[in-house]
Each structure stands twice: as structure tokens, then as C-alpha cells.
Amino acid sequence: QAALFRYLLRLGDSVLILGQRTSEWCGHAPVLEEEMALANFGLDLIGQARMLLTYAGALEGKGRDEDTLAFLRYEHEYRNVTMTELPNGDFARTMVRHFLFASWMVLLWARLQSSADPHLAAIAGKAVKEARYHQRHAGGWIVRLGDGTALSHDKTEAALDDLWPYTAEWFEGDEDDARLAQAGIAPHPSELAAPWRETVTPTLAEAQLRIPPESPFRSHGRWGRHSEHMGHLLPEMQYLQRAYPGGKW
Amino acid sequence: QAALFRYLLRLGDSVLILGQRTSEWCGHAPVLEEEMALANFGLDLIGQARMLLTYAGALEGKGRDEDTLAFLRYEHEYRNVTMTELPNGDFARTMVRHFLFASWMVLLWARLQSSADPHLAAIAGKAVKEARYHQRHAGGWIVRLGDGTALSHDKTEAALDDLWPYTAEWFEGDEDDARLAQAGIAPHPSELAAPWRETVTPTLAEAQLRIPPESPFRSHGRWGRHSEHMGHLLPEMQYLQRAYPGGKW
Amino acid sequence: EAYQREFDAKIDRGDFIEPKDWMPEGYRKTLIRQISQHAHSEVVGMLPEGNWITRAPTLKRKAILLAKVQDEGGHGLYLYAAAETLGVSRTELIEALLSGKAKYSSIFNYPTLTWADVGVIGWLVDGAAIMNQIPLCKCSYGPYARAMVRICKEESFHQRQGYESLLVMMREGTPEQKAMVQDAVNRWWWPALMMFGPPDSESVHSPQSMRWGIKRVSNDELRQKFVDATVPQAEVLGVTLPDPHLKWNPERGHYDFGPINWKAFWDVINGHGPCNRDRMAARRRAWEEGAWVREAAEAYAEKANRRATTHPTAA
């Protein structure tokens, strides 16, 4: 199904790009324990990307494997949600992003565990545990930072203000989503909007953070229309594959 | 002459890479007049790069033009002096770099105006005027910042400490330099060491800046052994050429 | 009073109002708003284009783009200077921009996603800007009109270079390059049409601006002129403009075109476009991170001043 292929790209590219951003923290974290936590997040996300993109390539049946898909597409062919490609910013911004994203993925993976597509369900079974850990770890930091010092609070509130508008994209559906929902392969994205809101609200409240108001802003990464940030991320990620075509690694 | 080809790359790559770094300032300068000054520097440097690389490609006689050379070599084939590839840092660092580099280039271009190679001499005739302007403009800023506020002084002193060790590379010579000096094509780099020191010292003194002590540190960009910074600059610069092979622009 | 009559007479005669002339407060304020908004646009406009300098695909294109943003900086300087003749400082104007009070052309709230966007901006955005600006060369306020003459000349050059780069890609480029150009056109066409502002029926400032000789031609008229000029250019390029309703109307003698999504227009004006927050954040960061530089320059100037007054023979 072309719709499932695009859906796998949406998930696979999202975790790929977020994994890529996360790995930029290496060597720059505030404490050694967080160096390891962030490397661990990156490893989990890249692992999920590998499973999803490998499956997507197999489904497409044109001989593209995980690396052909990860490294050799043009920007408009990536379907990651825009939030994943934004620069890391500071530690608060990084943790806010991981918390919001992982909270969504926990719900999504949990639903996908009962996908009519057994392969996707199997991937979900693995990924949901990892997403839960990310949500817990990042959520712990949100609270510490939101309810820490005035400075950490301000940084975390600013991060939430900046990132929140990018979440609306996650819960919109198109024809693909209607078809996949009908086939029992994936839940319609809109079904997760309220549960996600319920999931994140207590932690944000505990962190003394104000939930930003709704906004007409919409990002469109999952349809291949990205932000200006994607165009700087991809050259670095793709460079060796493009500079050494046919290379074996 | 292979030595002249390598020499043209040393000059051409240096101005290319410095032009590339300078153009990163676009949209981020402290005042509008400096936006324009930095864009102007970038334009001059890229213009010099075009002349030098075009000549180098013609001399090599293998069909490589300015763009093949600028965009399709591997890192170890670039011969820019290492200082040019370092990140811009803050405005002080940027201006210190431009001052130190332009002061060297003024002396070098002035000597190259009487090169036995008429093409190189012609390029030098154009470039020396531009380098003088860069030296003057950047020198003005060094003084303003070095003798401005305590904060600006500290930033400028720190920049000078960081960048100074990278200048030693400029005045070392190898077999190529010996041959080119003998042929009257280019001065031996070591001949410019003392004049350069004399040129920069008054401005640095007026700026209340302490000249850093000599150090055993040596950079080796002109021999193709760069810093870790080059590996991040090139993917961005080369991306479109590598991602759209055969493209016409 | 007498001043007002003289002012009105100048406008009616088509004479310029100069900085030293008396002018109604509303006229002065409107011009400050419009000129500074124009200046802010030049400055903010350096961001979407500056985004591609480091990735320009050839040295020639890199140089062209550097020259373009340098020109835009110069335009900003002329315009801030023109605004300053009306009794406001550049710092005040910049602070109004950074606080969100002052606006800039909404077209710069869209992202440049591919290299083709750079050429399309030259073709369509500079094209629309020129169409907006040519009438301003006859604007009643002298400094603004003269700035517009210089700016239009340079911007025509930029528009041709942008168009030329698209022509190269469409005529000699690979299929991927052609697709890139078409995709950029698809994304920039409607925002370019919105550059002429809301329909005349809804345009708040227009009537008074017309009376004052600041605005000479209506939004809809300029928009129509732009469409009429651009459709043939698109045909030469071989790109399709993303409007199924676009069609030559022999009775009107103009191209008919489809409805503009005004809700999207107002969303972007009101801060919810793709890049509004990023643009403002970038400008604020540049200004704040540059504070120590400006302070140093001031401190140095004071020191130099004091030295000059205490040691008048020193350099």
C-alpha cells in the first residue's frame, strides 16, 4: 500500500531526524549521566528508524534499503514531522522536545501494537518500551527545570512556547490516514490529540509551566514541506554517501 | 609547474574558505553597516577565489574549472591555511581574523604584483586594493573593540590568543616555496614574517592588546591536513554539486 | 491653516515634500510607518536569501547572492536614513521591529527550501516589489521617492539575475532541477500575489495614503499588472503557475486568476506564518548579541573624543 509506505516514512524519518539531532549533544551535555542518556535516546531512535525504513524499503519493492532511504533522498521526500528537525537549542529545549514527542509516541506505539500489519505491530512492541523510558526521563527533567530556579523555569517556559505550535501537525489527518485507519493499520492521528493532551498536562503542571494557547500556525514536515533547518541538517547527514557514491562501509 | 598549481590552490582555497565563513554572518551582524561590510568582504574574497581557481584549473590542464575545484575535491585536497576554516566566533574574533589575514595578504599581494608570472601579478594587482580595505576596516574595529569597554577588550584579547598560533603556518616554506622563490614567481613565505609582525604590531598596541607568546603549535591546512572544523564546512558548501551531479546552475 | 493649504497644493501639483517642509502629523506618522516597514523588510529579507549563500551551487551564484544581500543592506540604510529625516532614530525603529510593534513585508515569513527558491524570489518577489515600488518613485515625500529610484534600479537587476538562474535550470538542467523550480514556483506564487496587500475594498490605509500622494496605484491594480506581466514570463520558463483559474480574458484585456486565500494571508500577517518566529528570533539575537559591539564603539568614540579635546595636537 502506497499509504502505508508513506506512513512508515513519516514515522521512520521522524525518529531518524530526531535521533540525528539528539546525537549532536555528544560531548556537550551538562553532566556525564545526561551524555549517556542522550546517547541512549539517539541509539533507540536510530534503531527504530532502521526497523521502519528497512520495512518501508521492502514494502516499496524498488530495492531501496534503510541507507538508500536515509541518505539519498531530497529534502522534500522526507516525511518527518517538523519538530524533529529543529535545532536542539539548550538542554531545556531538548528535554521539552523529547518529552512532548515521546509522550505522543508512547500513545501511538501502544495503538500500533494492535495494528493489522503484524510487522508494524512488532516494531511498535519494541519501540513503546523505549518511548516510555524517554518520556519518563525527559518528564523528570521538565519538572526539575520548570520547578528549579527562576532561570531554568524561564528557559523551559520559552522552550515550551517555541515548540508547542509544532505539535498541531501530529494530530492532523489526510487521505492516507483515513485509509490506514479504515484498514486497522494505524489510528487516525486525530484520535491521539486528546489523550496526548491528557498525558502531558500533569507533568507540565507539576513543572509550573503554562500551556501555550492554540495558534493557527501549522508545520508541514510530514508532507515534505520542511522548515529552513532541514536544509542544513541533511547535507551533513548525507555527505559521505553523496561524496563516495558506491562506497562500502 | 605543479608547484605553482599547488600555490594557487593555497591562495585560492584560503580566500574561498574565508569567504565562505564570512558569508555566514549574513543577517546576524551587530549593525547594518557591518552586514554590508562583511558581505563586501565575502564578495571580494570569493572574487579572488574565482580568479585564482580558474587560473589553477587552466594551468593544471585537466579540464577542471573554478567550480570543479571549489566544490568537488575531498578535504585533504584543499590547501587553505587552517585559520580560514575556523568558525567565525563572535564579532571580535571575526575582525581579529580578518585583520591578521588581510595584513598578511596585503604584503603578499604587493610582492606578487611583481611576480614573474604575469597572470598571478594581474590578480595581485586587483586583490591588493581589496586586502588593504579589509585590513583598514578590520583594523579600525580591532582598535574600537580592544580599547572600547572591558568586555570588548576581553573578547578581543581572547580572540587574539586563540587565533595567533595559526599564523605561524603562513610563514613556513617547503620545497614548492623554494622553487617558486627561485623562479621569481612568489616570495618565500618566511620573508613576510617580520614585515607582517611590523605591520600588525602598531594596531594591536593601539588596541591595548597583548601579543601572545610564540608557541610550538603548528597548523597544516596548506598541506591538506586540516582541523576538525573543515569537515563540517565542506558538506554544506559542496552539497548541491554532490546531490545534483551534472546540474547546470 | 496656511501650512495645510500649501502642503495640499504641493501634493496636487506633484511637487515633493522635503524634510524641512511642514507636514500633517498623520502624513509624517504614515510615512515613518511605511518607510521603516520597507527598511525592516530589506533587513529581514536578507535572512531567507542569506540562508542559501553558504550552499550556493557555483562560485558565480554565490557571488551574485552576496552582492544581492549587500545591496539589500544598502537599501535598508537608504530607507532608515529617509525615515530619520522625519524625526525618528534608527534605534527607535529597530526597537519597534524587535518588539513586534512594527511590521515588515510578510513575504519574508516563508522559508527558502531549495536553491530554486532563490531564483524564484528574484523573479516573483523582487518582481512584485518592483511593481509596488515604481509608483513610489513619484511618492510625494522627496527622500522616499529618491530612495525608491535607486532601489528600483538595483532590484530590476536582481530580478533579471533571479529569472536568468531559473532559465538556466529549466533549459539546461536535469529533471530534478526542473522539478525543483516548479516546486518553488508552486510555493511562492500565491504569497507573491499577497504582496500587493488586501483587496482594495478591505484596505485600511489606502484612501488617506492616496490623498497624501504616498500611494499612487491601488492594490488590485498593481496585482493585476503583476499577473499580466508574469504569466508570459512563466510560459517562457516552462513552469506552470499553480492556479487552475489563470486564464486570459480578452474582454477585460487582462488575465483572470483564482481567489486568494485571505485567511492564510492574515494568519501570516498576524504572526502565524512558517517563519515569523524564527525571523524575529534571528533579528533579536543579532541585535542582542551585537550590543557589546555597539557599546564598545560608543565607548571608544567617547575616549577618542576626550583625547582629542585634551590633546588637540594628537592624531
Added chain:
Amino acid sequence: EAYQREFDAKIDRGDFIEPKDWMPEGYRKTLIRQISQHAHSEVVGMLPEGNWITRAPTLKRKAILLAKVQDEGGHGLYLYAAAETLGVSRTELIEALLSGKAKYSSIFNYPTLTWADVGVIGWLVDGAAIMNQIPLCKCSYGPYARAMVRICKEESFHQRQGYESLLVMMREGTPEQKAMVQDAVNRWWWPALMMFGPPDSESVHSPQSMRWGIKRVSNDELRQKFVDATVPQAEVLGVTLPDPHLKWNPERGHYDFGPINWKAFWDVINGHGPCNRDRMAARRRAWEEGAWVREAAEAYAEKANRRATTHPTAA
């Protein structure tokens, strides 16, 4: 006194000294220096490798590298914990590193210029580190020895993965890839040999460290073992080690190798290597920019503590 005799006896018997045991001040200080230096090396060592994660050429390699730096972080944690058993805090140790008082393995002052450097670091640098560390598994200080056992196991895995990535490039790769590997070997070989420290004749700390059971094998012995083990590996890979004097000596039963440039070694130790300043600047920046995070965590912990004591039934 009696404590000293008991201590010496333990050393001679090959028993472990544990945190609760008495130990000479010199022994304690030497171990703090050595263990913390080892910890700092793991942390600083994440920089040259971390430099290539975003540019790893395949997802598998990206994952392997992420896992490697994660392990290195873990090694740092074990080692800081081992050092803390000797009565020093991690913060003190980090501040010693950032002030320049404490050292880290000088091998990390070299830049990773190509992807092949990553594999060569695994092969040669981890290889040399393992050779240095295996004897430390029998170090007299228990916590250090036990940390070494865990670290050696993981580092052996890393070394194999690094070597394997080079094997793929040399056996299946393009000519450009093979050249990349050879170039990386040319740059890392001599620095790897320097990882064993100065020649025995010039090694300041060694005699006392041997007496204390901290050091078990001499620098030159370990260096020779490393060369002997590595030359055949290079032959399998098909790379040339950049030493024209490298040659099997049947009389000695070892490989002869050329003179090491000890001036270059000391220059790097003394801060003048290619990356010394950059490495320290990166670590300082990370620490300083993370201060507000650590302060927030402390502030939150205090608040949570107060809440727990005032409302013992609250969560």
C-alpha cells in the same frame, strides 16, 4: 608503622587494597591522579569520535558509534566513582581538568579528519588502551581493578568493530575509501605508539607505581607488545604502517621499529597539539553552559526535600 607493613604485605601477596584500608598518602594521591586522568580521557575521548556521529555513512555505523560513546560515558562514570572512593568529589576532579591542572590521554588531542579515523581509533587507539589496561585489571587498588575488567571487555568489542569497519573499506571499498584508510593510518600510528608514554628510562612515575602495584608492566614492554600484535593486523588489512624501519627481528623475536619523535610527544602533552585548546574549550563550554541545569536540579531537589519533610504523606 604497622599499617604500612600490612599495606606492603597486601601488595606483595597480590591482594586488593580496598577503600576502607589504610594507604600511604602518596599511593592515594597517585591513584587519584591516574584514575581521574583515565576518567577524563574517557570523557574527552567522546569528542573526536562524537565529531563523526552526525556524518556516519550508514545507520548501522551511526548506531555503533553512538553505542561506543555511550559506553565511554559509562566508563567515565565507573572511573569517577572509583576515584571518589579515595576521598575526592567528581566536581573537584572536573574542575581540575577544566583548569588545566589534571591531564587526559594525549591521544585525544589529535583531530578526526575522515570517517576512516573512527575505525583507526577503534583499531589502534582502543587497541593501545586495552594493552595499557589489561595489566591494570590486576592493579592493587580494588575498585580500579574491577572497573578495568569491565572496561576492557567493552573496549575489546569496540576495537573489533573499528577493525571490522576498516576491513570492509579495504576489501570492498572504492579506491578513494582505501586511500582514506591509509591516510588515517599514516596520521594515527605514531600517536598511538606514544600512548604508552615516554621510554622507561625517562618515565618519572613508573618506579614508585610499580612498587605500589599500580603499574605492572613497563612502557617500553607494552609498546613492544602492541607493535608485535598490530603489524600482522595491518598486513591483513592491507595497509602500510608509516615506519620504514619496521621490520621483524628474528634474534629479538620482536618487530624493530623506528625512533619516536619525542619532541612532538612533549609538545602535545604540554598543550601545543592540534586539538588541545579546542578539546578544553569544548569541555569548559559544556560545563559552563550546563551550570544552570545542575543548579536547577539542586534547587529542585531541595524543594522536593522540604516538601517531603513538611508533608510526609505527599508523594
